[in-house]
Amino acid sequence: MFTVKASLTHTPRQKRREVVENDEFAAFARRIIRAHGRRVAAGDVEALRDLVALSSSIDDAIGDAVIGLRQFGYSWAEIGARLGISKQAAQQRWGG
Numbered sequence: 001m002f003t004v005k006a007s008l009t010h011t012p013r014q015k016r017r018e019v020v021e022n023d024e025f026a027a028f029a030r031r032i033i034r035a036h037g038r039r040v041a042a043g044d045v046e047a048l049r050d051l052v053a054l055s056s057s058i059d060d061a062i063g064d065a066v067i068g069l070r071q072f073g074y075s076w077a078e079i080g081a082r083l084g085i086s087k088q089a090a091q092q093r094w095g096g
Contacts (some may be wrong), residue, residue, distance in 0.1 A: 066094040 033054060040047045069079055080090035 063094055066090070 036047070036051050036054070040051050066079055070076075076087035076091045076095070079094075080087040083090060
């Protein structure tokens with residue numbers, strides 16, 4: 001008689017990665033974006049379009065992050081809770 005390892009017959013929720021230095025990394029990103037805004041404000045009108053384009057890039061990054069979290073096993077409720085919105089709102093925005 002053959003036996004099959006249980007780990008091959010079902011897909012358990014993936015182990016969550018330990019969060020390391022996210023606060024510092026996010027603070028760094030905010031500083032860079034604010035510095036870009038100050039550069040534009042100091043007369044670099046040509047960079048204004050690039051600054052506005054960051055908004056679209058950030059929206060894309062949020063979408064990628066949510067898709068990754070869903071693939072990692074997080075529920076819409078968990079994602080919505082972190083964003084201060086309902087699970088339905090999160091799913092409507094990024095579940096498409």
